[in-house]
Amino acid sequence: MNVANANPDACAIERNANLSTHNTFGVTARAAGLAILRQPEQIPSLLETAATLGSAPPLLLGDGSNVLLLGDYPGLVVVNALMGRAPIDEDDDSVIVEIGAGENWDALVDWSIARGWNGLQNLALIPGRVGAAPIQNIGAYGVEFDSVCTAVQIYDREQTQLRWLSREQCQFGYRDSVFKNAGVSWWVTAVRLKLQRKIVPRTDYAGLAEELQLLKLDAAKAADIATAVRSLRRRKLPDPAQIGNAGSFFKNPIVSTKQAQELAKHLPAIPRYPQDNGWEKLSAGYLIDQAGWKDFRVGDAGVHAHHALVLVNHGAASGRDLYRLANQISADIAKRWDVILSIEPRVIDSTGMCMR
Numbered sequence: 552m553n554v555a556n557a558n559p560d561a562c563a564i565e566r567n568a569n570l571s572t573h574n575t576f577g578v579t580a581r582a583a584g585l586a587i588l589r590q591p592e593q594i595p596s597l598l599e600t601a602a603t604l605g606s607a608p609p610l611l612l613g614d615g616s617n618v619l620l621l622g623d624y625p626g627l628v629v630v631n632a633l634m635g636r637a638p639i640d641e642d643d644d645s646v647i648v649e650i651g652a653g654e655n656w657d658a659l660v661d662w663s664i665a666r667g668w669n670g671l672q673n674l675a676l677i678p679g680r681v682g683a684a685p686i687q688n689i690g691a692y693g694v695e696f697d698s699v700c701t702a703v704q705i706y707d708r709e710q711t712q713l714r715w716l717s718r719e720q721c722q723f724g725y726r727d728s729v730f731k732n733a734g735v736s737w738w739v740t741a742v743r744l745k746l747q748r749k750i751v752p753r754t755d756y757a758g759l760a761e762e763l764q765l766l767k768l769d770a771a772k773a774a775d776i777a778t779a780v781r782s783l784r785r786r787k788l789p790d791p792a793q794i795g796n797a798g799s800f801f802k803n804p805i806v807s808t809k810q811a812q813e814l815a816k817h818l819p820a821i822p823r824y825p826q827d828n829g830w831e832k833l834s835a836g837y838l839i840d841q842a843g844w845k846d847f848r849v850g851d852a853g854v855h856a857h858h859a860l861v862l863v864n865h866g867a868a869s870g871r872d873l874y875r876l877a878n879q880i881s882a883d884i885a886k887r888w889d890v891i892l893s894i895e896p897r898v899i900d901s902t903g904m905c906m907r
Contacts (some may be wrong), residue, residue: 562586562593564600570628574615575678577795578870582610582628587654589632591713591740593707601627607902608708608735613653613680617687617797619895625901631682633740643751645747647701652682652739657691664773668746670699673753673775676784678791678798682739686730686893688723692780693756697723704741705730713740725832726802726895752776758783759823789855795864796855800877801835801892814888835892836860838884852876852906874898 568585571577583605586597602607607626612618620631635651636659646668650659656679659673673694684696685703700723702715703849722729722788730737754760754770762768762783768775786840789796806814811823811831818841822834839845839859846856851868852875880890 559867562588562597563598564604564627568628568898570615570620570624573612573630574620575709575722575791575795575797576619576864576868576870576873577616577791578620578864578868578873580620580623580733581869582624582626583607584627585630585733587630587632589634591633591706595711597629598708607683610735610899611738613681613683614678614680616791619681619797619896619898621871621874621898621900621905623901624899629738631680631738631740631802633682635741644749645745647743649741649743650681651741652680652704654681654878656681657682658760660777663746664777667748668772669748669750670694670744672750672773672776673697673756673759675781676781676907684791685723685728685742686897687726688713688728690726691784693753695723695725699744700742701745703739704743705732705737706740708736708738715743725805731897767885781856787858788830789858789861789863794855795868796861797865797896799836799860799895800862801839801860801881803832804838804890804892805830805832806890807831810889814890815890833890835884838888838890838892839880839894840867842880842883842887844880844883847876849876854880870898 553853560631565585568582569896570580570582573598586601604627605625607859609627610624611629611631613631632653633651636654637649638646639649640647657676659681660675663671673692677689677691700718702717703721704713704715706713750773752770754763759779762779763770766779767778788798805826808829808831815821820835824832826832844854847854850872851865852872853863853865855863862877877894884890884892
């Protein structure tokens with residue numbers, strides 16, 4: 552490992568670094584350089600170093616739990632390890648907490664629950680670090696990140712400064728945000744969340760109320776809701792430590808109610824979730840399953856045997872192997888039912904661009 556100069560804000564740089572342990576798919580890839588970011592003050596020095604390392608812009612990663620690397624990265628990869636968890640404002644009803652982007656998301660859920668602060672319990676066991684939450688607008692069991700977010704701090708590489716974006720400026724959507732369009736120009740460094748002292752349980756999402764009843768848990772307690780959510784996730788989704796994956800690979804498609812009604816004539820059991828203004832969300836996993844893709848495999852790139860929404864690396868699949876399989880599935884669903892599937896993870900090519 553090569554260490555940068557005597558600059559106190561400099562980071563150690565590992566050259567020709569192995570990225571297989573920095574993405575939960577476990578795909579083989581190497582970076583021209585790898586650094587661990589622990590203080591925001593280190594960013595300018597890292598950017599100076601990045602300019603000397605390769606042709607691609609520096610790429611910020613957390614745990615790589617929602618990323619598919621298509622191959623080697625000819626630039627500097629920076630692992631976000633910006634820590635810190637603290638309340639910064641509070642009243643009788645709520646508390647605003649500021650969280651470093653390198654904090655573990657699931658640990659944050661437990662930390663907030665232990666203090667009697669509610670709002671994150673439905674988002675338990677989502678893998679990755681806090682910095683990924685606003686990028687993807689993570690969500691589960693009827694709750695999304697934007698419901699608790701008040702602001703996101705970024706380092707703007709073009710303006711070379713830290714600045715805060717309001718919730719409105721983040722332009723949150725379904726598994727989407729302004730950060731995806733900003734690409735590598737903005738690095739998420741911290742978030743501010745508004746959590747409630749009084750719990751307002753959200754247990755109406757499919758399966759959650761039943762899981763609470765099955766486990767004899769109290770739906771009015773945040774810790775019990777989190778326990779039920781974790782139980783459901785462990786049963787439905789494969790552990791990346793056992794088989795490489797990034798969780799749900801496709802977004803649930805949103806179509807017009809008219810199209811959903813037509814589709815239901817051929818697939819009467821398809822799950823449908825009404826949205827605003829005449830739109831409905833469909834189950835991508837159900838469509839992929841009905842098309843016969845579950846447990847399909849080409850080499851080591853495959854679809855999980857128990858959850859058709861999850862692509863898996865059985866050992867030696869490359870990022871491009873998995874990407875080709877995803878495109879084959881998308882093309883088949885479009886041909887069968889005229890439904891367009893969008894990829895949920897960030898697909899990173901050698902330029903640092905996020906492909907769709």
